[in-house]
Amino acid sequence: MIASQHDVTLHLAHLEDGVLGYYEPTEARVYFTFGLTPVEERAVIAHELGHVVHGHECGNDRNEREADTWAAQLLIDATAYAEAERHSHSVHDLADALEVTEDLVVHYRTHCMQRLGRRTYGRQARGRFTNAIARGLSG
Template sequence: MTRAPYDPYRHAEVLGLRVETARMGHDGLWLPDEGLVLLRPGLLAIQERCILAHEIGHAVLGHRASTPRTEAAADRYAAERLVDRAALLDSMRATGDATRWSLELGVTRKVLGVYLERHGERLSRLGRDAPEGLASARRVA
């Protein structure tokens, strides 16, 4: 059985989080006291999806402040939900181009890099074709 792709918009709805756009100096912002995620208008669809998943990570993990530690945890949260392992392995077997992997997965290079930092060694053994792409994707994270 194949799982449905992660939909951060649906997840936000299930969690009762409001998602709005606002002009600001950040791409995204979690406001815990309001139960609100703000996204900068004008983001590309892939960016918006990844940033929303990251901000949901802050909400689910109970973050109330932005620190290097909470940002890294929210990055990992988003990457684990957005990257489909089977689809990534298929992409890795087809090409060594990490940019192509991220496009096929519908994620940013940053999200892909975070995922590969955590799972890269195991995936490289399974994917076998793409050590160059794997190294370049990791450098983005």
């Protein structure tokens, strides 16, 4: 649905070794490779759609991070993450429970949530708590 909203098509293709997927803006196509598990396929497509949504035309560290953050926020529900974390803090266990890749869980932890004491808060890519807000919430 997201691809269609952005007039982009998804294509399963034989890609070079090590390339799981890529967005080709001149063709309005997202390519992903054969042999991915369903979980990997979702993560790769979500990442590439992150490039589409952000209008990226080339890959660099910032664009890759933005695409990863967009994919993590799309595929990981904060409430489901919190529930899964009540049972285990293991990246492997969380990825399994949330049906995402371990890399996506690590990225979500690093870029999409913020811990304040014993509490964890989701945040948007640009939203960080100020010290005053953090003190008020953790008190």
